[in-house]
Amino acid sequence: MKLSYNVDLKSRNTFGMAVRAAAFLEYDSVQELADLLSDGRFAGELPLPLLHIGGGSNLLFTGDFPGTVLHSRIRLMTPLPAEGENFRIRVGAGVVWDEFCAWAASEGFWGPENLSLIPGEAGAAAVQNIGAYGREVCELIETVxxxxxxxxxPVSLPAAECGYGYRDSRFKNxxxxxxxxxxxxxRLSRSYRPVLDYGHVGQALEAACGSGPYTPQQVRDTVIAIRKNKLPDPAETGSAGSFFRNPFVLPEQYARVERIAAQEGLGPVPHFLMDDGTVKIPAAWLIDKCGWKGQRRGxxxxxxxxxxxxxxxxxTxxxxxxxxxxxxxxxxxxxxxxxVLRPEVEHI
Ligand SMILES: Cc1cc2nc3c(=O)[nH]c(=O)nc-3n(C[C@H](O)[C@H](O)[C@H](O)COP(=O)(O)OP(=O)(O)OC[C@H]3O[C@@H](n4cnc5c(N)ncnc54)[C@H](O)[C@@H]3O)c2cc1C
Known part of the structure; x- marks a missing residue:
């Protein structure tokens, strides 16, 4: 366990905000965490409140944090007895998510390949229900x-109880x-099961590797190439990924956007009709049409x-x-x- 005071968090959040935490504590096992939180050993020593972070890739620190930031260094990856064709593996919350994806692809397992290169750690992936290119991590989770x-x-929560939805879970609520x-x-699988019909993954894969069948490694490499063209690399440019949520609006609001787009020659409005009658409009389109692409403010x-x-x-x-x-x-x-757009990124 490592406890430090007055810690610079710049390298602990992918936005690169140069803020400080009153204390920063890393633990290496469930037992250490239990000792820390249950026996009062640290009562009085840890500034409050407590905030648990992973890789800090979905956070915007809005100023110095007055309490203690907790971080897991539980980095085990332990295979469990298989069930049918499913390979099962327990992955520590502190494992870097993409290192797990890289390992799975290199071993020929299907499952996380479309989620390659998403920043952050395995524990937060289950909190956030990360998703990309037609896959959501909850499809792979047996228990949290x-x-x-x-x-x-300690408790073991089956995925079915975690209330998973689009980038959402009961952990967030x-x-x-x-x-x-x-x-x-x-749960991973060796059976051929690529998901290729989202975001041009199939086309890019065919261009790079021919008509298939493909390996998980080929799908992973393709997803990484697409992401590198589209998203900033946190090592070079600070960000927290998608900053805003896509809005779900009433049909009459959507009709208004369509009218404005027609009047102003903005072209067709991309949209998706949802089962509940609302219409999803990509926030990126709305922001783009307001002329923000590439704009700077300071x-x-x-x-x-x-x-x-x-x-x-x-x-800076x-x-x-x-x-x-x-x-x-x-x-x-x-x-x-x-x-009215709402932020996806959690403000601390
Ligand atoms: C360039 C870029 C691209 C991205 N692309 C995607 C994408 O394609 N798809 C996608 O879904 N997301 C994407 N994200 C968002 C982000 O990577 C995910 O939300 C990721 O899961 C956050 O993980 P983290 O470890 O950094 O968590 P953090 O940002 O540190 O924390 C996120 C939340 O989880 C909580 N938390 C963290 N660890 C634990 C724990 N062990 N126990 C309980 N709660 C915990 C925190 O308190 C916080 O509420 C992107 C981000 C960036 C910067």
């Missing part, structure tokens, strides 16, 4: 192993603060290739600069289309 902060005991994910049990900017992504353009942007840009983008989309 947690420490129950309320009852002071009513369970927030109650469960700390310590490990995730995933040290903060809008990524030129994907305007859903706000970036720390110079590496402050939280206030990102917040000011966020507000300006929201205001212009509201003024032009009457739609």
């Amino acid at each position: 192993e947690c420490y129950d902060v309320l009852r002071h005991r 009513e369970w927030k603060g109650r469960y700390i994910v310590t490990a995730v049990v995933f 040290n903060a900017g809008v990524w030129p290739v994907q305007p859903l992504v706000l970036v720390n353009a110079t590496g 942007a402050t939280p206030d600069e990102i917040l000011a840009l966020e507000e300006a983008v929201i205001a212009s989309v509201r003024t032009r289309f009457g739609i």
Whole structure:
């Protein structure tokens, strides 16, 4: 276990916000976490509140954090007895997500290949229900192993109980603060099961590797190539990925956007009709049509290739600069289309 005080968090959040935490604590096992939270050994030593982070890739620190930031160094990857054709593996919450994807592809297992290169760690992947190119991580999760902060005991929660939805789970809602994910049990397969019909993955794969059948490694390499063209590399340009959620609007609101687009010659409005009668409009399209692509406000900017992504353009942007840009983008989309965007990124 390692406890430090007054810690610079710049390297702990992919936005690269130069903020400080009053304390930063890393633990190496469930037992250490249990000792820490249950026996009061650290009572009085740990500034409050507590905040558990992974790779800090979905967070915007809006200023210094007055409490203790917790981080897992549980990095085990333990195979479990197979069930039918399913290979099962327990992955520690602190394992870097893409290292797990790389391992699975190199072993020839299907499952996480479309989720390659998503930043962050395995524990947060189960909290966030990460998704990309037609796959969501909840499809691979058997159970989520947690420490129950309320009852002071380890629990194993079946995926079916975790309330998974689009980039959502009970961990982000009513369970927030109650469960700390310590490990995730995933089910992988050796049976051929690529998902290729989203975001040009199939076309790009065919161009690179011919007509198939393909290997998980080929799909992973293709997804990585597509992502590198589209998204900023956190090692070079700070961001937290998609900053805004895609709005779901009523049909009459969608009709209004269509009218505006027709009047102003903006072209067809991309949209998806949802089962509940609402219409999903890509936030990236709305932001783009407000002229934000590649724009800068001080040290903060809008990524030129994907305007859903706000970036720390110079590496020295402050939280206030990102917040000011966020507000300006929201205001212009509201003024032009009457739609209020909501952030996807968690503000701390
Ligand atoms: C360039 C870029 C591209 C991205 N692309 C995608 C994408 O394609 N698809 C996608 O879904 N996401 C994407 N993201 C968002 C991000 O990578 C995911 O949300 C990721 O799962 C966050 O993981 P993390 O470890 O960084 O979590 P953090 O950002 O540190 O934390 C996220 C949340 O999880 C909680 N948390 C973290 N660890 C634990 C734990 N052990 N127990 C309980 N709670 C915990 C935190 O408190 C916080 O609420 C992208 C981000 C970037 C920067």
